[in-house]
Amino acid sequence: MRIKQILLVGFLSFLFYQANAQDSSLLNILNDSLAANAKPMYVTGTFKAGHIVNMQTVEQPAQGDMLFVIQHRFGQLNSGSYNFFGLDNATLRLGLDYGITNRLAVGIGRSSYLKTFDSYIKYKLLRQTDGNEKMPLSVSLLGTISNYTQDIPGETYLNFTYRTAYTLQMLLARKFSTRLSVEVTPTYLHYNLVPTVNDKNDLFAVGTGARFKLTNRTSINAEYDYLPSGQVVSTNVYNSFSLGYDIETGGHVFQLVFSNSQSMIESQYLAQTTGRWNKGDIYFGFNISRNFNVAKHKASTPK
Amino acid sequence: MKKIILSVALIVVACANSYSQLYITRTGYISFFSQMPLEDIKADNNQVYAVIDAGKKNIAFTLLLKSFLFPKELQQEHFNENYVESDKYPKSNFTGSYAGDVQLDKDGVYKILVKGNLTIHGVTKPVETPATLEVKGGKLIGNCVFTLQPEDYNISIPSVVRDKIAKQVTVTVKIECNPSK
Numbered sequence: 001m002r003i004k005q006i007l008l009v010g011f012l013s014f015l016f017y018q019a020n021a022q023d024s025s026l027l028n029i030l031n032d033s034l035a036a037n038a039k040p041m042y043v044t045g046t047f048k049a050g051h052i053v054n055m056q057t058v059e060q061p062a063q064g065d066m067l068f069v070i071q072h073r074f075g076q077l078n079s080g081s082y083n084f085f086g087l088d089n090a091t092l093r094l095g096l097d098y099g100i101t102n103r104l105a106v107g108i109g110r111s112s113y114l115k116t117f118d119s120y121i122k123y124k125l126l127r128q129t130d131g132n133e134k135m136p137l138s139v140s141l142l143g144t145i146s147n148y149t150q151d152i153p154g155e156t157y158l159n160f161t162y163r164t165a166y167t168l169q170m171l172l173a174r175k176f177s178t179r180l181s182v183e184v185t186p187t188y189l190h191y192n193l194v195p196t197v198n199d200k201n202d203l204f205a206v207g208t209g210a211r212f213k214l215t216n217r218t219s220i221n222a223e224y225d226y227l228p229s230g231q232v233v234s235t236n237v238y239n240s241f242s243l244g245y246d247i248e249t250g251g252h253v254f255q256l257v258f259s260n261s262q263s264m265i266e267s268q269y270l271a272q273t274t275g276r277w278n279k280g281d282i283y284f285g286f287n288i289s290r291n292f293n294v295a296k297h298k299a300s301t302p303k
Numbered sequence: 304m305k306k307i308i309l310s311v312a313l314i315v316v317a318c319a320n321s322y323s324q325l326y327i328t329r330t331g332y333i334s335f336f337s338q339m340p341l342e343d344i345k346a347d348n349n350q351v352y353a354v355i356d357a358g359k360k361n362i363a364f365t366l367l368l369k370s371f372l373f374p375k376e377l378q379q380e381h382f383n384e385n386y387v388e389s390d391k392y393p394k395s396n397f398t399g400s401y402a403g404d405v406q407l408d409k410d411g412v413y414k415i416l417v418k419g420n421l422t423i424h425g426v427t428k429p430v431e432t433p434a435t436l437e438v439k440g441g442k443l444i445g446n447c448v449f450t451l452q453p454e455d456y457n458i459s460i461p462s463v464v465r466d467k468i469a470k471q472v473t474v475t476v477k478i479e480c481n482p483s484k
Contacts, residue, residue: 026356029354031365034365034367037329041367044379044384065375065376065377178388178391217385217461251377293375
């Protein structure tokens with residue numbers, strides 16, 4: 001009898017002890033405190049790489065990071081079996097990007113297309129934050145300058161100034177969900193020299209691009225760059241449309257792309273795209289970027 | 304009748320033994336580290352929320368995975384985007400209890416054994432580890448080092464970087480909790 005009672009008491013005490021041990025109220029206290037003190041945090045990974053296909057994204061190397069970028073386009077798919085459907089020809093851009101601060105990045109590049117040098121400066125004006133959605137967008141400013149150095153027979157008057165063009169872009173991006181990010185880029189372009197008086201020196205264009213993640217490390221991208229008509233009249237130019245597939249492996253991002261633009265720099269693909277998708281003037285190619293840490297990065301959090 | 308009273312008294316004693324006495328921090332520290340031939344991966348989080356109930360000998364932690372800071376920005380992005388998927392699973396937490404004699408009124412370092420459930424990446428696993436609890440000027444300071452395996456928490460590592468990321472990750476915990484009023 002006594003043994004039974006002792007067992008019962010022991011059992012009840014044990015039950016009580018168990019109930020205490022599994023008490024989740026402590027976690028509730030912490031979660032309430034965490035929620036009350038929640039600070040907005042910067043949204044990261046809006047895009048995987050510095051380019052959607054040709055268009056630059058709001059992503060840029062962090063302070064002290066260097067990116068080596070190889071952009072490569074084969075010839076046109078419709079160039080026939082003799083040219084192995086474009087694979088015999090290639091256009092290449094090599095670029096180096098460097099993060100001076102977490103907000104300011106600079107880059108230089110050289111393209112084989114018209115033997116063009118280019119350089120850019122990119123500044124993160126606003127950064128999207130999550131949580132209570134204080135900042136719905138990331139906004140960056142991008143300025144580029146390009147200079148083509150290819151000799152054109154008989155056109156000896158083409159000096160450095162005449163060969164230079166500038167673009168100024170505002171990159172407006174939003175990561176809508178883990179999978180979907182969209183960017184819109186109003187662009188102002190200036191050419192120091194245009195072929196005829198009817199062509200405009202100052203142009204306006206707007207690009208739109210998006211990425212949709214298939215898995216954590218792969219995504220499909222699309223980009224459409226719209227150039228309102230009446231600005232370039234002496235040559236037949238078309239809007240640039242590109243599709244891409246991103247694969248990320250550690251410090252590399254590998255992008256397979258299809259585009260009707262042969263060039264990969266702003267002043268050329270936006271207003272000098274002569275290829276057309278429906279004619280088969282499609283350039284297959286890839287972008288590869290490799291990240292190097294030159295200096296230690298200091299993390300920053302919103303104030 | 305006597306026996307019933309005795310029983311009730313015993314239960315009351317058993318319960319009274321488990322009164323609450325909370326010690327809390329919002330600036331606890333947790334870091335993790337893995338050493339690999341190619342590169343070391345280390346991240347610090349200084350915004351760990353922790354509470355110790357010294358009466359019931361219960362303990363709980365919670366933290367935001369996005370608060371882990373890496374020396375390399377790209378590692379931090381990959382950690383959040385590809386590994387712990389902090390958009391989907393923003394928090395990691397631990398609830399459990401500890402065993403060991405800790406005299407709250409006497410400064411000193413006490414050895415304890417912590418047992419409980421750790422949730423990372425939406426997966427909950429039991430964890431058991433020795434730790435120390437220091438009583439110092441009315442504060443409770445907890446210190447602990449343990450290892451965990453990312454694979455246990457469904458954190459998949461692609462084959463291309465598998466050599467770069469350790470199977471074992473060493474976790475260091477330091478919390479300094481003040482009595483809550």
